[in-house]
Amino acid sequence: MTEDIRKKIDKPIFHAVGAAADRLGRDCYAVGGYVRDLFLDRHSKDIDFVTVGSGIEVARNLAESLGKHVKVTVFKNFGTAQLHYKGEELEFVGARRESYSHDSRKPIVEDGSLDDDLDRRDFTINAMAICVNGPRFGELVDKFDGTGDLKRRLIRTPLDPDITFSDDPLRMMRAIRFATQLRFSIEYATFEAIKRNAGRIKIISRERIYSELTKIMESERPSIGWSMLLDSGLLELIFPEFAALRGTETVNGRGHKDNFFHTLQVLDTVASKSDNVWLRWSALLHDIGKPATKHWVDGVGWTFHNHNFIGAKMIRNIFRKMKFPLDDKLKYVEKMVELHMRPIALVEDTVTDSAIRRLMVDAGEDIEDLMILCEADITSKNQEKVRRYLDNYVIVRDKIIDLEARDKLRNWQPPVDGNMIMATFGLSQGKAVGEIKTYVRETLLNSDSPNDFDYARRLMLEKGRELGYEPIENKL
Ligand code: ATP
Ligand code: MG
Numbered sequence: 001m002t003e004d005i006r007k008k009i010d011k012p013i014f015h016a017v018g019a020a021a022d023r024l025g026r027d028c029y030a031v032g033g034y035v036r037d038l039f040l041d042r043h044s045k046d047i048d049f050v051t052v053g054s055g056i057e058v059a060r061n062l063a064e065s066l067g068k069h070v071k072v073t074v075f076k077n078f079g080t081a082q083l084h085y086k087g088e089e090l091e092f093v094g095a096r097r098e099s100y101s102h103d104s105r106k107p108i109v110e111d112g113s114l115d116d117d118l119d120r121r122d123f124t125i126n127a128m129a130i131c132v133n134g135p136r137f138g139e140l141v142d143k144f145d146g147t148g149d150l151k152r153r154l155i156r157t158p159l160d161p162d163i164t165f166s167d168d169p170l171r172m173m174r175a176i177r178f179a180t181q182l183r184f185s186i187e188y189a190t191f192e193a194i195k196r197n198a199g200r201i202k203i204i205s206r207e208r209i210y211s212e213l214t215k216i217m218e219s220e221r222p223s224i225g226w227s228m229l230l231d232s233g234l235l236e237l238i239f240p241e242f243a244a245l246r247g248t249e250t251v252n253g254r255g256h257k258d259n260f261f262h263t264l265q266v267l268d269t270v271a272s273k274s275d276n277v278w279l280r281w282s283a284l285l286h287d288i289g290k291p292a293t294k295h296w297v298d299g300v301g302w303t304f305h306n307h308n309f310i311g312a313k314m315i316r317n318i319f320r321k322m323k324f325p326l327d328d329k330l331k332y333v334e335k336m337v338e339l340h341m342r343p344i345a346l347v348e349d350t351v352t353d354s355a356i357r358r359l360m361v362d363a364g365e366d367i368e369d370l371m372i373l374c375e376a377d378i379t380s381k382n383q384e385k386v387r388r389y390l391d392n393y394v395i396v397r398d399k400i401i402d403l404e405a406r407d408k409l410r411n412w413q414p415p416v417d418g419n420m421i422m423a424t425f426g427l428s429q430g431k432a433v434g435e436i437k438t439y440v441r442e443t444l445l446n447s448d449s450p451n452d453f454d455y456a457r458r459l460m461l462e463k464g465r466e467l468g469y470e471p472i473e474n475k476l
Contacts, residue, residue: 005130006138008038013085017049018132020062027052029114029129029141036125039150040182046089050117050129055092056081062090096120100167105203107167114141119159122171123178124149127158153184161193169200172234173212180216180225191232198233206323209238213322217280222271223264226284230260241318242284244291249302256302259290262379269376278329279369282336286373288314289337312338332366336373339363343374347392354446356399361412361445371397407450414441416456424460425469432467439463 009030021028028051037044051058056074059081063070066085073082080093097112098120114129121127124144131139140147144158155175157164165172172194179186186194201209216225226242229235236243246260263284270283289311290304297303315334319326342359363370371393378389414437421436422428440459444450461471 001140002138005038005140009130009132009138013047013088013090014132015137016065017058017062017090018134018137020065021051021058021132022134024053024057024061026054026058027114027131028058028133029131031117031129032121032126035128035130036146036150038130039128039147046091049090049092049132050095050114051092052095052114053111055079055094059083059090059092098167102166115143118143121158122164122168122174124156124158125154125178125184153182154187155179155184156187156190157193161190162196165193165197166200169197170204170208170212172197172201172232173204173209176225176228176232176234177212177215179228180219180222183221183224186228191228194232194234198237201234201237206321210323214277217277217284218275220271221268222280222284223268226264226267239322241288241314245287249294251296251302254301256294257379259287263287265379266373266376270372273372273376274369276369278332279336279373282333282340282369283373283376285311285315285318285333286337286340286377287311288318308338308341335363335366336370339370340373340377343371343393343396344377344389346396347389351392351395351399353399353403353448356396356403357407357445357450360400360403364411367400371400412450414444414456415451415453416440416460421460421464424471425464426472427469432464432469435467436460436463 014030017028028049030047031050032048034044034047036042049055049058056072056079059072059074063072063083070083070085075081078093079096080091082089082091084090095112095114095117097110097116098107099110100107118127118129118141124146126146127144128146129141131137131141144156149156155178157171175186175190175194178184216222219225226235229238230243230246242260242263245263246258248255248258263286266286267280267283271280274280287304287307289307289309292314293304293307293310295303295305312334315337316326316330318324319330319333324330339359339362342362346355346359359370360367375390375393378386380386380389416437418429418433418437421433425432427433440456440463443459444452444456447455449455464471
């Protein structure tokens with residue numbers, strides 16, 4: 001075993017760290033995520049080292065041996081030191097012991113042994129260490145059988161899970177995140193403890209929760225994490241708007257689909273087609289307006305009228321609460337949620353050029369993303385229906401390509417703009433200019449030649465006159 005591990009870490013940098021630690025007479029280990037990923041053959045971007053005694057001194061000694069250009073960054077408050085070497089980020093920390101009291105979020109931290117340090121770690125697969133000192137190079141310390149759990153593909157806490165989660169409730173999110181990223185199961189007793197301690201999540205900052213959610217969303221199948229969040233009771237606490245999609249209701253023997261599981265299916269399909277994490281969020285949020293708009297209408301059945309508009313209006317508040325960025329990402333998701341019914345509506349009617357033009361102008365650069373979302377949204381059990389819809393989407397896509405080539409509609413602006421309207425009629429900015437602009441734009445989009453300048457100019461003059469304005473040149 002040691003021989004195998006020695007081979008895995010047989011790189012100059014590990015020997016250099018070991019030599020620095022030997023010079024100072026300190027025990028030093030690669031630890032945590034790096035070791036886990038080494039066994040899983042996953043790429044790890046940073047390497048954590050733990051030393052018994054000060055890690056900062058080992059980092060300084062190492063840097064000296066590597067040459068003048070290597071700079072050590074010391075974080076005194078945390079007792080850690082960091083350095084970059086040949087594209088790798090190395091972090092050094094002294095082994096520590098942590099004790100928590102229930103009323104405080106912050107643990108009391110003291111110097112400790114390697115054992116103490118491994119005891120405070122979150123999961124058995126993250127609590128392994130490999131010694132880098134010369135004589136013991138490659139020796140694995142695995143007191144909780146992390147290697148066994150890697151084989152069993154199991155997330156399990158090293159100590160009593162109730163204590164581990166109550167001490168630092170973020171670990172509940174981390175358990176679910178690792179299960180999603182690695183496609184591991186969460187051990188039964190560990191998951192039961194998450195259910196019992198879910199309420200403690202309220203002491204964790206939104207930013208840290210958001211960071212775990214992002215990692216879930218970046219995974220190959222994000223639905224795994226969201227289902228676990230639901231089952232554990234965490235979802236209701238961190239994202240009640242989404243939890244509200246769960247469930248169905250039946251009136252006169254007619255139910256509607258469970259929008260939570262529908263959404264997860266859409267999300268996974270989108271994730272299989274695109275790495276864009278904001279498109280994935282759009283998939284997750286596309287039906288967020290459904291609970292608020294749900295109605296039973298006699299003779300019609302269940303309706304979710306305008307759920308796309310109501311949903312789009314909810315996005316800003318959700319972003320704010322989640323501490324998501326309130327920039328162009330917000331605008332993008334709002335747009336996706338609002339427009340996600342448009343291609344479906346196109347399929348039900350005959351697909352006219354002008355309807356497609358409108359869609360292209362409204363979706364702009366993001367039309368391809370919107371099509372991915374809408375195709376994923378077809379989740380009916382009726383295969384015939386699914387095929388009919390997807391066939392129609394092929395027609396919509398063909399028309400988009402066709403019109404794109406003819407009209408150059410991406411980021412389209414009408415050939416007559418506000419400045420021209422003002423100059424023509426001698427108007428300053430105001431309601432009349434806006435009215436003329438809208439008329440020109442809407443009429444062009446309904447026509448066969450949206451880029452025809454002469455036609456656009458005629459429309460402008462027509463509307464101006466209707467509103468009682470004459471072109472300046474006629475007045476002279
Ligand atoms: P990734 O880098 O993919 O997020 P990681 O396991 O390396 O995964 P880090 O946050 O980099 O996670 O943490 C490094 C190590 O520190 C972990 O492997 C674990 O041993 C320990 N650790 C991190 N956060 C916690 C925590 N909240 N509670 C206990 N141990 C933790
Ligand atoms: Mg890491």
